[in-house]
Amino acid sequence: MAPPPGTASAASLDERRNDGPPQKNSWRARWRAFRTRTIARPGFQRWAAGFPLTQRIARANTKALFDLCAGFVYSQTLFACVRLDLFRILADAPLGPETVAARTSLAPARAERLLKAATALDLLVRLPDGRFALADLGAALIGNPSVAAMIEHHALLYADLADPVALLRGETGPTHLSRYWAYAEAARGDPANAEPVAAYGALMGASQDLIAGDILDAYPLRDHRRILDVGGGEGAFLKAAARRAPGLDLMLFDLPAVAARAETSFTEAGLDARAKTFGGAFPDDPLPHGADLVSLVRVVHDHDDAKVRALLRAVHAALPPGGTLLIAEPMAGTPGAEAMADAYFGFYLLAMGTGRCRTAAELARLLAEAGFGEIREVATRRPLLTRLLVSRRLDTPLCK
Numbered sequence: 001m002a003p004p005p006g007t008a009s010a011a012s013l014d015e016r017r018n019d020g021p022p023q024k025n026s027w028r029a030r031w032r033a034f035r036t037r038t039i040a041r042p043g044f045q046r047w048a049a050g051f052p053l054t055q056r057i058a059r060a061n062t063k064a065l066f067d068l069c070a071g072f073v074y075s076q077t078l079f080a081c082v083r084l085d086l087f088r089i090l091a092d093a094p095l096g097p098e099t100v101a102a103r104t105s106l107a108p109a110r111a112e113r114l115l116k117a118a119t120a121l122d123l124l125v126r127l128p129d130g131r132f133a134l135a136d137l138g139a140a141l142i143g144n145p146s147v148a149a150m151i152e153h154h155a156l157l158y159a160d161l162a163d164p165v166a167l168l169r170g171e172t173g174p175t176h177l178s179r180y181w182a183y184a185e186a187a188r189g190d191p192a193n194a195e196p197v198a199a200y201g202a203l204m205g206a207s208q209d210l211i212a213g214d215i216l217d218a219y220p221l222r223d224h225r226r227i228l229d230v231g232g233g234e235g236a237f238l239k240a241a242a243r244r245a246p247g248l249d250l251m252l253f254d255l256p257a258v259a260a261r262a263e264t265s266f267t268e269a270g271l272d273a274r275a276k277t278f279g280g281a282f283p284d285d286p287l288p289h290g291a292d293l294v295s296l297v298r299v300v301h302d303h304d305d306a307k308v309r310a311l312l313r314a315v316h317a318a319l320p321p322g323g324t325l326l327i328a329e330p331m332a333g334t335p336g337a338e339a340m341a342d343a344y345f346g347f348y349l350l351a352m353g354t355g356r357c358r359t360a361a362e363l364a365r366l367l368a369e370a371g372f373g374e375i376r377e378v379a380t381r382r383p384l385l386t387r388l389l390v391s392r393r394l395d396t397p398l399c400k
């Protein structure tokens with residue numbers, strides 16, 4: 001049967017095509033070698049930049065390489081804007097550089113330097129009278145405080161990436177990100193370990209707002225009775241689900257200190273009667289039974305394969321036959337967002353010390369191994385932020 005619109009069956013969860021082992025003498029290999037040698041020649045580069053038929057490609061390549069060199073500077077420009085609250089300062093009305101200088105405690109010339117940089121990066125626009133206003137990208141950030149929180153969080157990632165080769169060789173010792181995420185270990189048994197748990201929860205909860213809507217638009221939950229959100233954090237996704245599906249009961253499983261905070265947040269949201277929280281650590285502690293739907297939202301990519309296999313088996317055991325599992329997270333091989341998974345999350349998770357961004361096909365294989373079938377992808381609005389795999393529990397897991 002053809003999958004419904006907006007979905008793709010597991011068989012079509014395609015991975016990037018592998019061209020097979022390199023064939024030294026094939027015409028393709030010879031052409032590639034010739035092309036590489038030619039492009040590497042400075043004389044060819046100068047010629048191509050002037051010849052009308054190649055000029056556009058040459059300029060695009062020059063810009064692409066320049067942007068790769070300058071990416072950190074662009075990121076830090078954005079970081080400075082967020083730190084100085086520039087987008088909110090400009091939210092109500094365009095302002096001149098002197099007013100911005102006064103509001104950000106910068107010298108006027110420095111304020112103007114930042115305003116011009118942000119304008120060049122399409123975050124702001126300069127009006128004919130010399131004042132600066134928000135451009136579309138700056139305006140989008142006002143409406144997404146979660147992205148601003150993520151931008152601030154990148155100070156840790158960039159500190160860890162100061163020596164990327166040392167990071168790749170494992171020579172850096174504990175990284176800022178691994179220490180940050182060590183909250184997870186700290187939080188295991190001790191609900192009193194509030195500070196790192198709260199900082200982390202705020203970051204995840206804020207960024208969850210951005211994606212919960214996209215997941216629930218793609219998979220409305222109306223056919224389900226009770227959902228168990230495993231690794232559900234402080235309950236942001238379940239609170240959004242509760243608003244969309246008034247008849248749905250809610251269960252959340254997370255590390256004890258995190259689950260304790262989720263319980264408080266459900267009480268504050270008036271959801272006591274509908275929501276239950278469970279503290280524990282997968283895969284050692286069993287997951288609670290009783291839900292016909294389990295969700296793993298931004299959880300699988302944090303863990304290495306062995307732990308994911310054990311987690312999926314635990315989910316299988318917690319669901320009734322035919323029960324549904326949702327996996328929602330950014331995935332590798334997303335068309336148009338290849339750099340997000342393999343470069344951004346590749347290095348982020350390396351600095352964090354565990355996990356990897358997987359393709360939909362890799363996740364489908366892990367699901368099938370754990371005894372899930374009818375695996376299909378449901379299209380989300382912004383696949384760069386999250387994609388969604390839906391599957392069903394078969395009667396028995398295929399591997400133990």
Ligand SMILES: CC(C)=CCC/C(C)=C/CC/C(C)=C/C=C/C(C)=C/C=C/C=C(C)/C=C/C=C(C)/C=C/C=C(C)/C=C/CC(C)(C)O
Pocket residue numbers: 136140144147150298301302348352
């Ligand atoms: C008619 C009019 C008014 C205009 C026409 C023009 C028009 C259509 C404009 C469009 C304007 C618009 C709607 C813009 C919307 C922009 C949005 C929504 C932008 C969103 C950007 C999101 C970003 C940049 C998200 C970044 C997310 C990051 C960096 C996430 C990092 C996540 C991490 C590190 C997660 C860590 C968790 C762990 C540890 C891996 O588990």
Ligand SMILES: C[S@@+](CC[C@H](N)C(=O)[O-])C[C@H]1O[C@@H](n2cnc3c(N)ncnc32)[C@H](O)[C@@H]1O
Pocket residue numbers: 184204205207208230231232233234236237253254255258280281282283296297298299302
């Ligand atoms: C990246 S966060 C995602 C949180 C939430 N699902 C979201 O999307 O905002 C990963 C979550 O998994 C939880 N977690 C990590 N290891 C866990 C474990 N062994 N058992 C239970 N929860 C765990 C963390 O505490 C955290 O809440």
